[in-house]
Amino acid sequence: MPLQSLDIKDRSATTTASPSIRGGIEVAKLIDISKCIGCRACEAACMEWNDLRDVIGENPGEFASPRGLSDASWTVMEFHEVEPDGRLEWLIRKDGCLHCADPGCLAACPAPGAIVQYANGIVDFHEENCIGCGYCIAGCPFDIPRISPRDAKAYKCTLCSDRVAVGLEPACIKACPTGALVFGSKEDMTQHAGERIADLRDRGYDNAGLYDPDGVGGTHVMYVLQHADRPQLFGLPEDPTISPLVSLWKGIAKPLALLALGMAAVGSFFHYIRVGPNEAAERTEEPEESA
């Protein structure tokens, strides 16, 4: 929600500068999957702080509950049972918005101010400006936004922009009992991740690393992965980027199409001025010549 109107970096469907006189540091949430025990305290804290109650679903016999993100579940634990090196591993990943530096949802959004990116890196939906078109879903490389069946607005994790604006950490961070979730400046979080990765490598996870994908300019929710060479084990795309279809559609196609349509209209006008009307002379008095 719009608490910080003076430090907006980017704003959907807006062709002029956004209020941006205040700078500020970039923040980040770091999710250390090697420390997560899957307790779902973060899910509960998210519901509680944001006052969300999802519809009670059905349990199909798996651990994930709810089964995926929705308009009222902005973060969900995913449980991946995998055998990457012939050894069973239970990889529990907290799914939710990654707050891309180059957000595909914002690029695709046609409604002015429905999606904003704050100077601190948080990408926030302002639902009162949302028209419910679902373009953000097409734009997102991580399949995060959900259109609510109740009000046809798009919802996702806000990174507790309201809490962060007043100097608090996001609700999920506060609830995490193991320190798998930490929050701070992006710089500090990157440094902390480096220490965690060194520790994991000491323990035999040679491919441990940080998930902060360059394809979307980096993210403000980062993961420490035990197998950073295979993010798909965790249900993460290997090299996420804004789809070239979306870049074309909301990039170069926009000005070119308008230019071409404008030129067709203006060109027609000047054709008329230059060549003049095409008239069939009406000779009512003379007998018509045979065809």
Add this chain to the structure above:
Amino acid sequence: MSEPIERYTPEERVNHWFTAIAFVLLTLSGLALFHPSLFWLSHLLGGGTWTRILHPFIGVAMFVSFVGLAWSFWEHNRITRLDRQWLARWRDVVGNREENLPEVGRYNAGQKLLFWVMVGTMLVLLVTGIAIWHPYFAPAAPVALLRSAVLIHSVCSFLLILGIIIHIYAAIWVKGSMRAMTRGQVSRAWAKKHHRAWYRDVGGGAR
């Protein structure tokens, strides 16, 4: 002495203008969602959310209406050898030198081309439009389909709007054409000059 010739029946005119009104509403609301500079056009339908709600329904109405037009005019729009010659001499077309062009039937090659562009784009617009239609169909569509559909929908809209700009200008440029679609009639001189073969067919040369 020279009474006008009927070119369009009242039913065809109503069908045409129903399609045209739907097209204008769709163009304005569609462009509003296409480029931020044109978002203000969304106010014409009552704001962004109303634009999102109404655009698909108007789209379906335009498609159904256009099916009627396509049904009526399909036979007259088959491309012939003479049409290719006509198109090859496009310089004479835009230069108002109609005497250099091959004889034209009910429709000239430009009109026929527009007809087939409309048939093609309307079909694709319908299919892609349904795929991205919130909240009815889009929730069931995979993201990869949504991405292709929004792009193809935009490209087809662009082609259609471009075609219609030329269509409207041609009606202004070729004097006497507008009356064909507003009152259903054209003058004998108009028919003879622009659609000589059709003029003969409807009995113009018999007198």
